Amino acid sequence: MTQETELLNIYIMGKSYQVPASLTIMNALEYAGYQLVRGCGCRAGFCGACATVYRIKGDYELKVGLACQTKVEPDMYLAQLPFFPAQKAEYNIRELKATAEQIAHFYPEIFRCIGCNACTKICPQDLKVMQYIGYAQRGQIDRCADESFDCVMCGLCASRCPAQIVHYNVGILARRLYSRYLVPPAGHLQERVAEVRDGKFDGEIAVLMTASANDLKKRYNERDIEPE
Amino acid sequence: MTYTPQLRELLTRVEATRNRRLQGYFPRLSAPEKEDVLKNFHPDYIEDSMRALQLGVNKGDRVPHELADLLEARSRLDDVWLDLQQLKYDVDVLVIGGGGAGAAAALLAQEQGANVLLVTKLRFGDANTVMAQGGIQAADKANDSPAVHYLDVIGGGHFTNVPELVRALTMDAPAALRWLEDLGAMFSKEEDGTMKSIHGGGTSRKRMHFARDYTGAEIMRTLRDEVRNRGLRVVEFCSAVELLLDGEGKAAGAVLYNMETGEYEIARAKTVILATGGSGRLHYQGFPTTNHYGATGDGLIIGYRAGARLAFMDTIQYHPTGAAFPPQILGLLITEKVRGLGAEPVNIDGEQFVHPLETRDVEASAIIREIKERGKGVVTETGMVGVWLDSPMIDIIHGPGTIERELPAMVRQFARFGVDIVREPMLIYPALHYQNGGLLIDENGRTNVENLYVAGECAGGIHGRNRLMGNSLLDIVVFGCRAGRHAGAVAAGVRVGKLQLGHVTAYHRQLEADGVDTGGRVAPLLLPRYTHRSQ
Numbered sequence: 001m002t003q004e005t006e007l008l009n010i011y012i013m014g015k016s017y018q019v020p021a022s023l024t025i026m027n028a029l030e031y032a033g034y035q036l037v038r039g040c041g042c043r044a045g046f047c048g049a050c051a052t053v054y055r056i057k058g059d060y061e062l063k064v065g066l067a068c069q070t071k072v073e074p075d076m077y078l079a080q081l082p083f084f085p086a087q088k089a090e091y092n093i094r095e096l097k098a099t100a101e102q103i104a105h106f107y108p109e110i111f112r113c114i115g116c117n118a119c120t121k122i123c124p125q126d127l128k129v130m131q132y133i134g135y136a137q138r139g140q141i142d143r144c145a146d147e148s149f150d151c152v153m154c155g156l157c158a159s160r161c162p163a164q165i166v167h168y169n170v171g172i173l174a175r176r177l178y179s180r181y182l183v184p185p186a187g188h189l190q191e192r193v194a195e196v197r198d199g200k201f202d203g204e205i206a207v208l209m210t211a212s213a214n215d216l217k218k219r220y221n222e223r224d225i226e227p228e
Numbered sequence: 229m230t231y232t233p234q235l236r237e238l239l240t241r242v243e244a245t246r247n248r249r250l251q252g253y254f255p256r257l258s259a260p261e262k263e264d265v266l267k268n269f270h271p272d273y274i275e276d277s278m279r280a281l282q283l284g285v286n287k288g289d290r291v292p293h294e295l296a297d298l299l300e301a302r303s304r305l306d307d308v309w310l311d312l313q314q315l316k317y318d319v320d321v322l323v324i325g326g327g328g329a330g331a332a333a334a335l336l337a338q339e340q341g342a343n344v345l346l347v348t349k350l351r352f353g354d355a356n357t358v359m360a361q362g363g364i365q366a367a368d369k370a371n372d373s374p375a376v377h378y379l380d381v382i383g384g385g386h387f388t389n390v391p392e393l394v395r396a397l398t399m400d401a402p403a404a405l406r407w408l409e410d411l412g413a414m415f416s417k418e419e420d421g422t423m424k425s426i427h428g429g430g431t432s433r434k435r436m437h438f439a440r441d442y443t444g445a446e447i448m449r450t451l452r453d454e455v456r457n458r459g460l461r462v463v464e465f466c467s468a469v470e471l472l473l474d475g476e477g478k479a480a481g482a483v484l485y486n487m488e489t490g491e492y493e494i495a496r497a498k499t500v501i502l503a504t505g506g507s508g509r510l511h512y513q514g515f516p517t518t519n520h521y522g523a524t525g526d527g528l529i530i531g532y533r534a535g536a537r538l539a540f541m542d543t544i545q546y547h548p549t550g551a552a553f554p555p556q557i558l559g560l561l562i563t564e565k566v567r568g569l570g571a572e573p574v575n576i577d578g579e580q581f582v583h584p585l586e587t588r589d590v591e592a593s594a595i596i597r598e599i600k601e602r603g604k605g606v607v608t609e610t611g612m613v614g615v616w617l618d619s620p621m622i623d624i625i626h627g628p629g630t631i632e633r634e635l636p637a638m639v640r641q642f643a644r645f646g647v648d649i650v651r652e653p654m655l656i657y658p659a660l661h662y663q664n665g666g667l668l669i670d671e672n673g674r675t676n677v678e679n680l681y682v683a684g685e686c687a688g689g690i691h692g693r694n695r696l697m698g699n700s701l702l703d704i705v706v707f708g709c710r711a712g713r714h715a716g717a718v719a720a721g722v723r724v725g726k727l728q729l730g731h732v733t734a735y736h737r738q739l740e741a742d743g744v745d746t747g748g749r750v751a752p753l754l755l756p757r758y759t760h761r762s763q
Binding site: 069176224 | 366383417420442
């Protein structure tokens, strides 16, 4: 960084630190001297390891964000949620039905939803969490799968739910049910698996494996490329 | 952080040429042109970025300094007293690493009837797998075949790949995809169930399958859910700091380290699978990386000390499109799918200078050349230089809404910092992405150390000197399954001798005998050190 660094004050678990204003929360934690063990994963917004709860001094409202995806703000009080003791049903995906009853069997608490929408409000991915729980209640598994798709399973929704629903585990069950039972399997894929098993390509592969380096290069450089 | 007025001004040049570029066709480079750009601009060719190893199986082979520093370091157990016969875990198969390869290996090992333990340094699923957005290759369409896939893989790898591993990769690919589909991974499909597929860099057929742009995340969360459903034992925040061998030099377990309490624990196993991933967090040549926090190459270190052979560790993959702006997401992976959907790299004058779908090494080198030799890069106020990636082209080519539908993660990650990639191009620069090499394996994931297996990015040989997009998600599933299946089956016939760390003592003696200056370094690194950095 060549530019001058403007510092601002944040509170990490109540303790004050001066950090550059351009940093994300994660970089600010490290700048302050923390070598993270928990609360840090992919550093790119995919893994959900760094769910962070914060409040700005003088404001009562609790806000959230992924530490790697949220910039620091002046007088931010922050703490991370590195783990949430959520319940997960264990099931054999090959022996289920894609119905509302199936989801209700594993997660009956979804019907205790009181419609407070705290889950949606807290979701750092901006998902309509309460909405997809509604879809699950009504057996609209396709819509539940679609709406929950971008979930990173950070656990913030479950941490706020007065009905103690574990939304993200409902979401993955719905997605697996949808993909396995409601979407047709790819016919071309099954055919190809059978062809490989029956040895259809063994000869062609053997030719390539034993080809001379020059022959292989020639084949590669002259191969036809499917038009974009 | 939205684009500054200066950058906005430059953006008008990109917009001005867009229609013309949409009409035209930019030719791919010829074989000699590719060779030229690689030799002159690929970071692997920078002579003083590597050095020859001073000891071990690969003595004399060149590897990046950052890795050599760790291979030429002492064990973390140097001054630790351990009772190796005091077992905390005693299992059939020990899987080290909780990414996609580790999860697949654990599932398949258990299917062989083995008692499996999976340990992982961070959370289960914190791995490069979750970050792979673009796709997974498999030759499953009518105009494609495993042989065509084979040719793409081996050509992309500059004909250096181990043929048997390429055969395994391409022939197993359809079954690997079918396995994931059957487990309920939500691939993007047509109404009738046909898998959607597009091109990736270096593919000759449209065989890149995807789950929107959360492909790796979808595969990881499905496999993780399955591991949990099957009651497999998983211990998180537990790394392996050394392998244990028995008296005959066979792998027989590991010394584990509780990342939170700092205690060491002994795990005995009949077979061991290293699935520890890559090493982007070693920041070779100071590059920013797309890798997850734990990618410190631990498996390479402990495997090498135990006598396993490395291959292709002098070749690193730089992803052509890491984010160069905004600074908060420097190095963030911009999926190759963006180019697969039609976005072109464009220089400061708004001119295209390379076909968007060259192989990654060629594409990255062409971008570096455009900036370093031709001076056509765009400089930001932090001093970072990049070129544009013209994402708005995608909606023009495929219709409005395509970007938001196909690239929701990208849209979100840029929007968080004030850049709207539907309307504005991204600024990019190559980022350290993938360890092409690793510990050399055979078709069943075996190393030259008996009962030691490797799967995933930690393994070497499959991709030769350059991996194609979509072959890493494929590789972790194919070789994770192969290693798990074999290690699980073999374990039944293994009798483990007395656990020993003699190889570590011998390694230390060799360091001293060769007069290697370890500079106080210990390895594996376990976690990168980012404290007190201002960016």
